């Protein structure tokens with residue numbers, strides 16, 4: 001495209017300031033809401049809390065700043081670090097140096113500490129030029145020990161064994177001499193730090209950090225200066241650690257090498273793990289939980305309430321509680337709990353609906369009945385909206401539509417969502433009534449593995465075979481007792497009769513098969529698992545037209561001769577029409593048309609593919 005004065009280059013749009021209309025707009029538009037929420041929460045805590053609780057809240061706020069900074073470094077930029085406590089100590093020393101010896105005003109001290117932290121962060125990032133992963137983590141551990149040992153040495157030389165004392169801080173004559181005065185200051189700083197990080201996330205820097213973490217090689221290929229951005233991540237987050245350290249030292253009145261320990265560094269990591277690693281609000285919640293657990297344990301099991309083992313081992317108990325909370329979060333416990341509750345509610349609603357509308361007597365139930373199903377992904381994308389379809393035993397339905405129409409999502413609603421996809425059915429039911437069992441089952445509450453065990457077998461678009469296994473190993477594994485639906489058997493001979501091309505390749509590794517042979521192997525394995533419903537995503541993906549045309553009769557045999565139900569999501573309408581009895585046409589998550597697969601449909605489908613659907617008259621097919 002020729003560039004005009006108003007047309008920015010791709011580089012300009014992505015490199016320059018925050019993307020207009022993207023995260024930046026979302027940042028500004030939701031700012032008043034966040035400000036109100038923060039003000040309400042903080043004012044409520046301030047009013048309700050006594051002086052002691054205010055002191056705890058101040059420590060929590062300072063720790064929350066560190067947790068957020070660590071979230072940015074580890075969760076966004078993917079750089080491991082265990083030096084947070086050391087950085088807090090270093091920030092405290094800087095504040096002592098500037099406030100006590102140089103006698104600078106408190107606000108100026110904070111600004112200079114921020115700058116010092118930035119510079120220190122650039123130096124701390126040097127090991128990251130060569131190291132990554134566990135080695136980088138160890139280098140940050142070395143930095144922690146460096147800071148504490150130098151601090152210990154200097155305190156010993158200066159005979160400041162209890163640390164360097166700081167005077168009361170003061171802002172424009174307003175002395176910060178009590179928790180009730182520190183509270184609003186820390187609250188404002190916490191809010192500003194939170195907003196700054198949120199803002200950064202909407203800029204190119206934030207996007208580059210995420211790229212670095214997710215695909216460092218792709219980031220390099222995209223021209224991102226990886227080392228520079230890693231340096232920026234360390235520098236920015238270290239700067240805020242320093243500020244937090246300066247606030248902490250001023251609040252407690254001294255800066256010492258043992259005011260925070262390596263255990264606190266570990267706790268910061270636990271905080272961000274609790275906050276699901278990468279979420280700023282999560283980091284704050286993590287800081288609140290981790291800071292609240294010790295006082296709670298102390299209240300219930302402390303020396304005043306218990307004796308013997310528990311009160312003697314409070315620290316160990318704290319650590320065990322943290323570890324257990326961490327494991328639960330890492331195993332995705334909270335999300336699983338919410339999902340289980342949702343599933344239960346959905347199952348109850350479906351049961352009520354079924355009671356209200358009993359099946360017609362004598363009606364032959366469909367093998368599969370998808371009723372008003374909607375699918376949403378974790379990030380909020382609504383991929384499928386109120387879709388219904390039915391499939392009789394021994395018939396095939398092809399779901400077609402352009403990219404992003406919702407085909408795969410509908411298939412996942414039938415077979416179950418792969419772990420980590422973040423997809424879920426938000427409403428509707430998927431009722432499965434296999435010939436082998438007269439009782440209908442709502443599949444929505446079952447996992448992908450449980451559905452497979454009931455005869456619903458999925459052939460994904462990619463990763464459908466194991467490269468290291470031979471064709472024979474694949475088939476023997478699928479035919480093995482205990483695989484697939486119990487009580488039905490298919491023999492190797494039957495399988496090779498449907499897929500003769502595989503007979504001559506039994507000893508070949510799946511990794512050495514052609515695209516068409518891999519597709520056939522995946523189908524063969526699905527049938528060998530005694531599938532009663534085979535669900536195939538993109539059967540023609542990567543296949544040549546010749547192979548595609550040879551696949552259609554095979555798919556037909558699967559559904560007709562072997563009386564399996566078949567659902568395929570297809571980009572190629574010719575294969576869809578050749579292999580299926582019915583075609584479901586999807587767009588933007590909805591079913592546009594559903595009809596028998598015949599040649600007349602082809603014209604209509606091609607119009608949809610070319611984006612001319614709106615201009616076409618409605619065809620004589622059933623509508624949803």
Ligand SMILES: Nc1ncnc2c1ncn2[C@@H]1O[C@H](COP(=O)(O)OP(=O)(O)OP(=O)(O)O)[C@@H](O)[C@H]1O
Pocket residue numbers: 377378379381382383401402403404405406407408409410421422423569571
């Ligand atoms: N894991 C996911 N997380 C978030 N959104 C997703 C995810 N998978 C799909 N989507 C969204 O759901 C919508 C439908 O995607 P889906 O993959 O179902 O479409 P499709 O018709 O199969 O497309 P294609 O033919 O390109 O595979 C898209 O807008 C997509 O962005």
